[in-house]
Each structure stands twice: as C-alpha cells, then as structure tokens.
Amino acid sequence: MENEAGALSRVAGLFSSRGYNIESLTVAATEDPTLSRMTLVTAGSDDVVEQITKQLNKLIEVVKVVDLSEGDHIERELMLMKVRAVGKDRDEIKRMADIFRGRIIDVTDKSYTIELTGTGSKLDAFLEAMERGAILETVRTGASGIGRGERILKV
C-alpha cells in the first residue's frame, strides 16, 4: 500500500467495523520508500476471506492484495523472550535455545534474552518447551509472509 500516514488505520478500521478479526499484522516500508508492505493474518470461511480481499482492495491506499495462503509461501515471525536464567538452568536454557536455533542476544547474571524466528507454530512449540515459570516476558512480531520461488508480489 501507499506509504502514507493513515493507511494503516484504514486497514485496522476496516477489520473492526466489518467484524473481521486480525490475528496479527506487520507493516513497514519496502525498498521503494513510497510503498509499504503489510502482512495480515486473519481467519474465516472462503466467503469471508473473499469479502475481506474485496474490501481491502477498495481502500484507496491499498495497491495490491494477495492471499498468500492460496499458494506456496513462506511465513516467518520473530519472538524475543526474556527468561529467568540462574544456576544450572542457564545451561539447560542455552541448550533449548540451540535446539530451536534461537540466539541469546542479551545476558545478565539472572536472565537471558532469546531471539527466535520461525513460523508461528515453531514459536508456539518453543513457548511450550520452556518452563512457564521461567518466562519473564515475551514479545512477538506477528508473521511476515512472502511467496515461494517465482511467486513475486510487485507493483
């Protein structure tokens, strides 16, 4: 969509006013600074998704809408997690992060901050794997998506 003030609130407003739900939404400028790209995850029957697509296309600032889940695509999400890490837990947590290909990006004598990217379900699995009581804080970006192979979204 056009990289203009207000475009995001139009999309968000559309979802709330028409009763569609937003599971996650990410947006940032692209290599062309006049455009920004948004990945929005929602759920609904085929009819609802069709209406959502049509309604989004009607927004003046929206340049193009693609339903990535209609074809092969890649989804990635970033999670930052701060965990209590003291004593023998420190090694255990480090090992777990390694298994999930996470990276420890901040360390204090009591905590680790882990960076992890992957599909939503991988992040969910990591959350499951970590001991609940150890988790101090998490923050997730929501999914960004792109088509696989030659599937290219360009305007």
Next chain:
Amino acid sequence: MSTELTGAEIAVRCLQKEGVDYIFGYPGGAVLFIYDELFKQDKVKHVLVRHEQAAVHAADGYARSSNKVGVALVTSGPGVTNAVTGIATAYMDSIPLVIISGQVPTHAIGLDAFQEVDTVGITRPCVKHNFLVKDITELAATIKKAFYIASTGRPGPVLVDIPKDVSQQKTEFDYPASVTMRSYNPVTRGHAGQIRKAVQLILEAKRPMIYAGGGVILSDAAAQLTDLVRMLGFPCTNTLMGLGGYPATDKQFVGMLGMHGTYEANMAMQHCDVLVAVGARFDDRVIGNPKHFSNEDRKIIHIDIDPSSISKRVKVDIPIVGNVSDVLDELIKLIRARKEKPDRVALDAWWTQIDLWRARDCLKYDRASSIIKPQMVVEKLYEVTGGNAFITSDVGQHQMWAAQFYKFDLPRRWINSGGLGTMGFGLPAAMGVQFANPGEMVACVTGEASIQMCIQELSTCKQYNLPLKIINLNNRYMGMVRQWQQFFHGNRYAESYMDALPNFVKLAESYGHVGMQIDQPGDVESALQEAFKLKDRLVFMDFITDQTENVFPMVPGGKGLSEMILV
C-alpha cells in the same frame, strides 16, 4: 516570479476549475480564510444553511438530481460532527460529494485545541476516502483527487480536511489536468467472456426477472435498461434506490420489490429461474432472509462496479464487474446480433402468472374513507404534477407511500435516503434539488416527526426563495415505528406518539412561507392545485391523515420475500 496564492484562494480556485456552481456550508473559525475568498468572487455561489447536517444533505440532493458532484463546506469540531449524519447518508447510497472541512492549525493538532476533533478518524468509516492536507503544496492535487475519487467507480463522499494555517500559507497554484493513481483504477467495461455467458443464460430463461437498483441511476443508464427490458419482453422491478431507472408506468414494470414491495415483484423474484441484478446490492430490506431467498432453482447474473457488492449476501453465478451503462450497451449489442430470441411461449406463461399476482391488487386502500388516506395524497400529488416533479422524502411510512404511489418514469426524480434511512433528509435535500433544477417542481413528502429534524431549513428556503412544496403526511405518529409496535410488540406504542406538535401553518408563516392545513379528503386535490399555482412560494401543506394506516405489503424481518403480510 509567478504569483503565489494562499491555501484558501487555491481551494476556491479548485472549485471554480471543477465547475462548481453551488457550495452549501456554514462558517466558523477554521474556515474563515476560505469564506473570505468565497466572498471575493462570484463564480462559486455559497448557500448558507442553518445546520451543517443540512449543508451535506443539500449538496447530496444537488448531486442526486444532477449527476454532478455536490460540495459542502463546514468548520472544524462541531461543524464536522454535525455534518457526519449527512456524510454517512451519502456514503450508504453511493452519492458523489466533496466535503471541505476546516481544521485547527497543524501545530495545534493533537493538543485538544479549541474546536478540534479528529475529523479524518471520525469520518473514516463513512467516506469513500478522506484527506488531511498538512502541506500546502499538496492542496490543489488533493482537491483534484477528491473530485476524481468521489465521482468515479462506485461514487461516494470524499472529505478534505484543511488546517487553518494551510489555508493561510502561500504557494504557486497549479491545478492538475488529470489524476492517475496506481492504487485506484476503477473498471468500466465488463469482462467479455462473462457478458457472453450472461447473454446465453438470458436467452434460455423461462421465467426471467430483471432487478435493477441505484447503480442504474448512478450510471445514468436508465435508457439502456429500458431498451434491454423492452427488447427482451422481461418483467422489471426496481429497488427503492432504483425507482425511475425503468418507467413506472410501463406494463413491464412490476413495481418496487422488497420489504414494502409489490406482491407481484416479490413473487416474481422468488419464482424466477434467471435473475439479472443490475446495479443493486441484495440489501436485507430487499431480499429478506437470504436463506429463504428463492422458491426454485435459479441462476443469478449480477452487474456491479464494486466487486464487494457481488456475492456478499447471495452467491451469484455470473458476476460482471463493470459500469452498468457500458455493460448494458455491450449486452444489448450482443443480444441484437444473436439469431435466437427469448422463448415466447415460456414468457407468455410467465406473464400470465405475473398478471395473476398483479390482480391481487396489493396496494389497494379505502378510497372512500372519510379521513384522508396518505396514499391518496401521493396519488393526487402525482396527478397534479403530471408525474413531472422531483420528489424528495424523509423516512417512515410516508416515504414508502411516496415510493409506491408516485410513478417515476424518469431517473433522478426520486430522492431519498435508502441505506441509512435518515429522518431530516427530505427538506434540505429538496433545497439542493431546487438549486440544481431551477424552475422545476420540487416536493418533499415528509412526516410530522421527520420534518422537525431539519425544520430550521425553512429559513434557508426563505433566504434563497426556494418554492418547495412540503407535503406533510401528518398522522401524529412516528408511523413506521408505530406499525412495527402494532405488528411485533403487542400494540405497545412506546414513545411513538408525536405529542405537542407545532401549528405547522403558523410555523411556516412565521418563516415567511405559505401554510395550509387540509383535513378533508375532498380538499386534497384542490389544495395541491392551489399550492402548485404559487410558483414562487414555498407552501407547507399539513395533511391530517389517518392515524392507523399501515404500509402494505410488508415482509417481516427474517422472512423470505414470499411471506408478505397483505391487506
């Protein structure tokens, strides 16, 4: 060095370039520079209303009756919030408007400044698009875009919010000749393959039905629709918004359909085998419960410029996204070129069935009544005006009777709020209609409750000498509400009685108009004749009508179209 203009001058110059002859508005602090520039020129004539809601309704009536973009000007804060009802009304009926609003200076935005509201935020859900112009160098191009967006594709209101400092700053004026927007490219012509498929289905139909809506009016395609329907010999119905899209006095017209549609139109909708929807959006007031919509197997062709109108409530078989007028041209051409003709024998049988439904005479009422029947007033209005008036309306029973009993043969003559159902629309809309159509007969069919919602505009009418005829069907009830309470709430008429009514005759007179009260059926026609003879006066006609009259047929909410309550 070339001359620089202020933002206010630029705004007014843009309006001139767009050929705007009337702008409806109300001044205030944030728009004073713009008013100053309006004062210094005379191409764009400003009409001072008495409430911002009326400014937008008047611009709306102007647009609906002329196919030009209507323009309104309001100040920040309360000016905007007052305008919102008007904007939402236009939005729901897809009416092209440009609303210019003042805003607090850019440096004050967000500081809870005096008369600040988040105009773009408040209006976002009820405009086709809106802009906040923070940079004066973008002002001209933004206004150009606003007119372009409002009037193309599926039309709608577009708001341009101009902070006071932007209206004061200066820049060079350069009005772009055209607009291109990569993110907005409305289609016009329909897909050729889809149109061919539609032709095939149309020619094979045994029990066809043409269901035409506001899109026909908006697209100025009444002539093409009429050609197509006559050529095919099919029955045609109009939605409330589509009235006048097909001549109501024609034999092939089966009346309006929907909640208060005719028996024949609703039955034909339910029993047809091929339905051609033309610029209509399968509204809930039109098709009732989508689960009960159809008594037989049926195929639907849907022509609409907005893909989101298609398969929204009812799944269609052949969607055609395009401008009604272009698509109908193409359809007519293809059908003419085909050797096959519609199935005469099947059509004759279908018409025999439709005529049986018609014989049910679903709009009958007691013509011998000693109390004035509201239907009779509209029938007489039709006769006295020869069917040539522009009729605006408010919302309620009177609106339905106007739609049922005034036979619109021409498009853009029936001006009402269908989608939002805004009481208070009728009088200000009629002002806009009269400005767009000087010298024409303009009548507002209203109710004693609705008229009081924008009654202050009688003053505007006096200032500009608008010779409107106000037909007040005074039943001392919010009749439509009372009818629902009678049918669905055990006759408990909670708060629907209109107590403490003003003396409308004196009220009209105090504004400098002519007032009449009519309470005898025998006087209705002569009073109307007298009123329309007063060509340069507004006449407020207070008809004391039957309090208990109901609108029939009626499809109760949640029911299918064939489950009508009949008289």
